Amino acid sequence: MNKKYLFTPGPTTVPPECLLAMAQPIIHHRTSEYREIFAEVRENLKYVFRTENEVLTFTSSGTGAMEAAVANFLSGGDRVLVVKSGKFGERFAEIAAAYGVEVTAIDVEWGKAVNPEMIKSHLGNDVKVVYTALCETSTGAANDIQRIAEVVSASPAVLVVDAISGLGAMELETDKWGVDVVVSGSQKGLMIPPGLSFVSVGEKAWGLVEKSDLPKYYFDFRKVKKAQEQSDSAFTPAISLIIALRESLRMLKEEGIENVISRHGRLAEATREAMKSLGLELFAGVPADAVTAVKVPAGMDGSAFVKHLRGKGVSIAGGQAHLKGKIFRLAHLGYMDMFDILQMISAVEVGLNEVGYEVELGNGVRAAEEVFLEKETPFKFLA
Amino acid sequence: MNKKYLFTPGPTTVPPECLLAMAQPIIHHRTSEYREIFAEVRENLKYVFRTENEVLTFTSSGTGAMEAAVANFLSGGDRVLVVKSGKFGERFAEIAAAYGVEVTAIDVEWGKAVNPEMIKSHLGNDVKVVYTALCETSTGAANDIQRIAEVVSASPAVLVVDAISGLGAMELETDKWGVDVVVSGSQKGLMIPPGLSFVSVGEKAWGLVEKSDLPKYYFDFRKVKKAQEQSDSAFTPAISLIIALRESLRMLKEEGIENVISRHGRLAEATREAMKSLGLELFAGVPADAVTAVKVPAGMDGSAFVKHLRGKGVSIAGGQAHLKGKIFRLAHLGYMDMFDILQMISAVEVGLNEVGYEVELGNGVRAAEEVFLEKETPFKFLA
Numbered sequence: 042m043n044k045k046y047l048f049t050p051g052p053t054t055v056p057p058e059c060l061l062a063m064a065q066p067i068i069h070h071r072t073s074e075y076r077e078i079f080a081e082v083r084e085n086l087k088y089v090f091r092t093e094n095e096v097l098t099f100t101s102s103g104t105g106a107m108e109a110a111v112a113n114f115l116s117g118g119d120r121v122l123v124v125k126s127g128k129f130g131e132r133f134a135e136i137a138a139a140y141g142v143e144v145t146a147i148d149v150e151w152g153k154a155v156n157p158e159m160i161k162s163h164l165g166n167d168v169k170v171v172y173t174a175l176c177e178t179s180t181g182a183a184n185d186i187q188r189i190a191e192v193v194s195a196s197p198a199v200l201v202v203d204a205i206s207g208l209g210a211m212e213l214e215t216d217k218w219g220v221d222v223v224v225s226g227s228q229k230g231l232m233i234p235p236g237l238s239f240v241s242v243g244e245k246a247w248g249l250v251e252k253s254d255l256p257k258y259y260f261d262f263r264k265v266k267k268a269q270e271q272s273d274s275a276f277t278p279a280i281s282l283i284i285a286l287r288e289s290l291r292m293l294k295e296e297g298i299e300n301v302i303s304r305h306g307r308l309a310e311a312t313r314e315a316m317k318s319l320g321l322e323l324f325a326g327v328p329a330d331a332v333t334a335v336k337v338p339a340g341m342d343g344s345a346f347v348k349h350l351r352g353k354g355v356s357i358a359g360g361q362a363h364l365k366g367k368i369f370r371l372a373h374l375g376y377m378d379m380f381d382i383l384q385m386i387s388a389v390e391v392g393l394n395e396v397g398y399e400v401e402l403g404n405g406v407r408a409a410e411e412v413f414l415e416k417e418t419p420f421k422f423l424a
Numbered sequence: 425m426n427k428k429y430l431f432t433p434g435p436t437t438v439p440p441e442c443l444l445a446m447a448q449p450i451i452h453h454r455t456s457e458y459r460e461i462f463a464e465v466r467e468n469l470k471y472v473f474r475t476e477n478e479v480l481t482f483t484s485s486g487t488g489a490m491e492a493a494v495a496n497f498l499s500g501g502d503r504v505l506v507v508k509s510g511k512f513g514e515r516f517a518e519i520a521a522a523y524g525v526e527v528t529a530i531d532v533e534w535g536k537a538v539n540p541e542m543i544k545s546h547l548g549n550d551v552k553v554v555y556t557a558l559c560e561t562s563t564g565a566a567n568d569i570q571r572i573a574e575v576v577s578a579s580p581a582v583l584v585v586d587a588i589s590g591l592g593a594m595e596l597e598t599d600k601w602g603v604d605v606v607v608s609g610s611q612k613g614l615m616i617p618p619g620l621s622f623v624s625v626g627e628k629a630w631g632l633v634e635k636s637d638l639p640k641y642y643f644d645f646r647k648v649k650k651a652q653e654q655s656d657s658a659f660t661p662a663i664s665l666i667i668a669l670r671e672s673l674r675m676l677k678e679e680g681i682e683n684v685i686s687r688h689g690r691l692a693e694a695t696r697e698a699m700k701s702l703g704l705e706l707f708a709g710v711p712a713d714a715v716t717a718v719k720v721p722a723g724m725d726g727s728a729f730v731k732h733l734r735g736k737g738v739s740i741a742g743g744q745a746h747l748k749g750k751i752f753r754l755a756h757l758g759y760m761d762m763f764d765i766l767q768m769i770s771a772v773e774v775g776l777n778e779v780g781y782e783v784e785l786g787n788g789v790r791a792a793e794e795v796f797l798e799k800e801t802p803f804k805f806l807a
Contacts, residue, residue, distance in 0.1 A: 064447035067438045069739045102659040105642040140639040236662030256523040259488045276485040279619030356452045
């Protein structure tokens, strides 16, 4: 037997309902049958994105949507603010630079949240777009998007939030908070395989689209929006992934997005308490509810630990770039509930002991169970 | 019962082996397990593309790969030749224009093949790239890529061939003929759902990549090549589609690419003979072996015919742009053999009679059967 357990922040486990949807005979995309499916997907994406705006859907990795959120809003020589607090913040800066856009970086120590006042102090009339993340996947740190949106919406700039790992795991009131643009991907909280990416675009941001002179074709927001408004696709879509997405969106809607978010809150808290009970330290200053980054204790080889668990069929994530070997990351994201977290924590306990870092067996699991039995995270949308 | 029959030039029918591969639990892409799968896919793509060069693999529609073949080879103000003989030739011209590239168009009447001498007469020292198609999917016309490659390779220009519908259906000796770049997609001859695109890049073309100053990030050939050479991915790949592709490539290799191509030749010939026997006229001057375009006879409403068949669960393709209602297109592409063609032809016979265009029932099927029983298309690779 070679059973696999997936606790990575993307891809996340795909529910059997979605896997089986992909195993159905392929249908053509220029048919009323497909248009009906896509119409439902469009509506339910708006529900999950907490927006009335069209959620543009692309066949690409999340990085494609990040690039689209540069190429469609800007012109050569424009200035943008990029919060660089991890690998994906750096990616926005790299993409902008590749397009000849002037980047003012707000360098934040990896693992820390950006201070919204820092953003405020950098905003001037010439900043066109501010790029930041809800959850910086590489560090497990959460940013205060509500406050950042307050600050940015009072300026002429447009706010682009990378919610690739945060969507469906953490509170994100796109329209209510005034978040102009939300970028996401299919293989995280949306629970299907990688291959689709998404960008919701508000009115202020459409104003930039009209003025942008950077080259684009496949990712052209205007083309894609025009087609989507007929529940059609500008280019041949990844049909089987859209059909899987219909299933996962139905599941999220059935559970209710408020409940989905509060479930992630509980799973995250249980994971954090478990790690602390094992004597481990959390890496992020303000930890995100999508993924928990844990510091590798002194003397332990973090990469070897991740590799060891992988050899047992258990995938967790290591650190990226200069954090390689220094942290490991546990995702509580997507198709996961209480017992999956307990399984994940027990795998960490077993693995740590096997690589020679002794922790008290069962202690992490106990701490997590206590969270599940005693606590309820009050849900904020309803407050 | 609501059974579906798919005779469109993409998506094409996906073999159950590939559908079931997609229904397997998702695996992580930064694992040795995935790298082994991708290593096999890379090798077998080279086999199908008839090249020793790396076949760069992207998560996108075919249009994304077309754009990549503009953004990676050119700089602002460069001049290119584009053969405009259908919708997809026009798309290359649109993409190039979007990137500020100067386009010299060779306008060819839709349905006709381009005369290679026309290309020759337009080649000068300042033409960087020539864009044309093996099979122009919108018209079903084939171009003489072998001769075009002779002409272009004698010049400083690089030849980019759109083989999105032609790959795996028509002879294309990439390396032997000196074709620099081949662009394709997953949902045609490769028999899996849409969502992956491919670009094979030869040495002469890499020379252009080094000099190109057009912006790109997600489609950056150098990034993607560097990752692929480790059987790794620059960005999260569409894992389930890659796993399906492993299955379909195994099937193509097992059959042998020479046999795959000659099978398509027979299926195409049978389809053409059937249509002629029904008194219908072929649209393309030099018909391609991937898809047959048929003229809608005077007095018949072509769009209504396509729609009528769709209502019976049978998908064929209509005409695009100004050919809407004027042609219909029958694909003999991918996971199809003799009996699928006979089924398709019988559907056309039934449908034509039902919309009031009387043809002699069984006559098309008879003509196709005769082709299958009597003829063998000699295979040219082996000659």
